[in-house]
Amino acid sequence: MTRFKLSISSEMKNLSAISDMVSNFAKEAGLSDDDTFALQMATDEACANVIEHAYNGRPDGIVRIECRLADDEVILIIRDRGQPFDPQSVPRPDMTAPLSKRHEGALGLYLMEKLMDVVQFEFDPNRGNTLIMKKKVHLEKLPVSAQS
Amino acid sequence: MRSYPSALSPDVVVLLPEGRLDAMASPGLETALASLEAQGVKQLVLNLRETSYISSSGLRVILIHARRLAQTGGGLKMCCLADKVARVIEIAGFDAVLSIFADEDSAAQAFRKPQTKI
Numbered sequence: 001m002t003r004f005k006l007s008i009s010s011e012m013k014n015l016s017a018i019s020d021m022v023s024n025f026a027k028e029a030g031l032s033d034d035d036t037f038a039l040q041m042a043t044d045e046a047c048a049n050v051i052e053h054a055y056n057g058r059p060d061g062i063v064r065i066e067c068r069l070a071d072d073e074v075i076l077i078i079r080d081r082g083q084p085f086d087p088q089s090v091p092r093p094d095m096t097a098p099l100s101k102r103h104e105g106a107l108g109l110y111l112m113e114k115l116m117d118v119v120q121f122e123f124d125p126n127r128g129n130t131l132i133m134k135k136k137v138h139l140e141k142l143p144v145s146a147q148s
Numbered sequence: 149m150r151s152y153p154s155a156l157s158p159d160v161v162v163l164l165p166e167g168r169l170d171a172m173a174s175p176g177l178e179t180a181l182a183s184l185e186a187q188g189v190k191q192l193v194l195n196l197r198e199t200s201y202i203s204s205s206g207l208r209v210i211l212i213h214a215r216r217l218a219q220t221g222g223g224l225k226m227c228c229l230a231d232k233v234a235r236v237i238e239i240a241g242f243d244a245v246l247s248i249f250a251d252e253d254s255a256a257q258a259f260r261k262p263q264t265k266i
């Protein structure tokens with residue numbers, strides 16, 4: 001099973017390092033460009049949300065990211081110890097509104113839900129926020145870890 | 149972030165962001181767009197040929213400025229999108245509300261013919 005983990009401080013400048021980690025994971029797992037893109041984007045949006053909302057922009061929080069390939073499914077787990085996040089409190093954007101009325105909020109969450117099959121938020125007072133995202137992927141080759 | 153007058157029309161200013169337009173870089177785009185707006189620029193082409201990635205925070209900045217410029221009788225047009233950038237814009241449904249062109253000259257020219265959209 002291919003598995004990558006990263007713990008990093010809650011700073012926006014770390015988003016590119018997070019994206020690189022997802023890219024390295026995807027390469028080792030043998031994922032297609034399309035799936036790699038979807039995972040990178042969903043992780044980027046999720047981590048930016050954690051930094052901006054859960055930690056309110058404070059740079060001293062920790063964001064923990066785990067990528068795992070199990071059979072033909074990628075599981076992304078993102079954990080933080082910031083404020084609880086309730087996805088139901090976020091209205092989804094109206095995709096039919098014209099430019100003058102298009103709301104620019106909640107777009108990150110919308111993109112995550114479009115790109116991934118499962119986007120599930122959990123909050124535990126002792127463990128903080130846990131975001132679990134899943135996506136069925138098309139393996140182009142055997143993951144490096146499965147090659148003899 | 150580099151900006152220059154369009155070769156086609158001096159009233160149109162081209163802004164050329166580079167690299168990732170993620171939550172780290174978006175405040176820089178916001179500053180550059182606000183600064184051009186403060187200089188009285190009303191017709192703007194955002195050339196994304198050097199932009200490798202755009203996230204919701206970059207899209208948000210573009211949407212806010214496109215709306216504001218449209219309200220003042222000008223506009224914001226985009227051109228030269230990399231495949232991945234185009235895909236994000238499409239998923240976000242922004243291709244329906246923003247003007248997107250294949251190249252810089254077509255985008256600049258469209259300010260003379262506002263109905264033409266590629």
